[in-house]
Amino acid sequence: MPEEVKVKFYDIEECGFYKRGDDEARFGEVEEALRRLDGWVSGKELGETEVYPPEDDKVDPTYCLQVHRDTTATEFFVAMWIEIPTVENQVGSVNPNDRVNQVDVHANPLQNPQDIAGFPVYFWFLPDEDKLATVAVENRRRNGRTEVERFLEDFLEFYAGYEVVTPDAKAKRHKRIIGHRPNHTDQDQEPQKYHVRFNSSLTPIPGALEEIRRRRPEIRKVIRKFEVGEGRGGVEALEDWKLPLYDVGLYSAPDRQEPKRVRYELDITPGEEELEGMIQRWRQRRQNGAPNWEDFAVMFTGENKEHSFSRSLPKASVTMDVDRDENGFVRLESLRDQVLANRTELMERALYDEEEQQVAE
Numbered sequence: 001m002p003e004e005v006k007v008k009f010y011d012i013e014e015c016g017f018y019k020r021g022d023d024e025a026r027f028g029e030v031e032e033a034l035r036r037l038d039g040w041v042s043g044k045e046l047g048e049t050e051v052y053p054p055e056d057d058k059v060d061p062t063y064c065l066q067v068h069r070d071t072t073a074t075e076f077f078v079a080m081w082i083e084i085p086t087v088e089n090q091v092g093s094v095n096p097n098d099r100v101n102q103v104d105v106h107a108n109p110l111q112n113p114q115d116i117a118g119f120p121v122y123f124w125f126l127p128d129e130d131k132l133a134t135v136a137v138e139n140r141r142r143n144g145r146t147e148v149e150r151f152l153e154d155f156l157e158f159y160a161g162y163e164v165v166t167p168d169a170k171a172k173r174h175k176r177i178i179g180h181r182p183n184h185t186d187q188d189q190e191p192q193k194y195h196v197r198f199n200s201s202l203t204p205i206p207g208a209l210e211e212i213r214r215r216r217p218e219i220r221k222v223i224r225k226f227e228v229g230e231g232r233g234g235v236e237a238l239e240d241w242k243l244p245l246y247d248v249g250l251y252s253a254p255d256r257q258e259p260k261r262v263r264y265e266l267d268i269t270p271g272e273e274e275l276e277g278m279i280q281r282w283r284q285r286r287q288n289g290a291p292n293w294e295d296f297a298v299m300f301t302g303e304n305k306e307h308s309f310s311r312s313l314p315k316a317s318v319t320m321d322v323d324r325d326e327n328g329f330v331r332l333e334s335l336r337d338q339v340l341a342n343r344t345e346l347m348e349r350a351l352y353d354e355e356e357q358q359v360a361e
Helices: 030-041 145-158 208-214 234-238 240-247 272-287 332-341 343-351 354-360
Strands: 002-018 062-069 076-083 090-094 105-109 118-126 131-136 163-165 177-180 195-202 219-228 260-266 295-300 315-321
Touching: 002 030, 002 145, 002 332, 030 062, 030 076, 030 145, 062 145, 062 332, 076 145, 076 332, 118 145, 118 332, 131 145, 145 177, 145 195, 208 272, 272 295, 315 332, 315 343, 332 343
Parallel strands: none
Antiparallel strands: 002 131, 002 195, 002 315, 062 076, 076 118, 090 105, 118 131, 163 177, 219 260, 219 295
């Protein structure tokens, strides 16, 4: 069935085991890590693939649904399942047409008590190019990149076969690790302490931000767009977004429980350091999973066109013939085949075609 598939690329900056001060991993690099993940999940039950320690409440539990390699085994497609909270094996939902202060919360029981409520996320890894891409078929704010980074870090540290553990079965998981070595079965290798890392950042598009930097003296206006609401962060955490309402006499400003979009414009020409600060803040917000609508933009003297920072994001949208199962979920092997069939077009659109970036916004 033809569907729009959106792909966003990230540079894999770190993957593997490092000593303090290392720029390069000693072992456990991207392709090796993914090969080991493929072997580790083979034959396991889904519930056995959660790698976070039970006491960790900073990341939602994440499970590995599938791992597929292409025919040359140099690119990998991974599907993860991110768990969402339930109350007594029930998932809450609300009717968007209910009036505020009169909203009924409905409890929807899971089909089976042992079911894990959640949603799938999909990734395309390109080890030869040190890149990963999030692959979205459904419109969703959350692409799972934070979860897959943490998943791979914990997998490498505790389950990838590099770990040397104490025989004390009563020890907590993070205290069972004596150290790591490239081959844990080689008794001649002394286990050592390493820092395990997996980090990625958005792949920059050449030209977009460079043009804004080059034309900085021509900037006549700075534009900021963001969403306010629970978990959105930014200046809205100080309720600053309500000040314009107060200024015109609207004192009963709405609460922040539902996300609201805010846009403001400043007639200003930023200095070089100020512009770099804006760029770094925008990048940090993107890294932290800011909504797609959030952005910075500038307008130049003599122009009415907005030049968005998001033009520099590596993203592409291609219509693909993707298969779904009887429950409506995408079949990973179908998604893999379609991505590989459209590989050249996706790479060109996402990484090199500036016109596509403007359309993808």
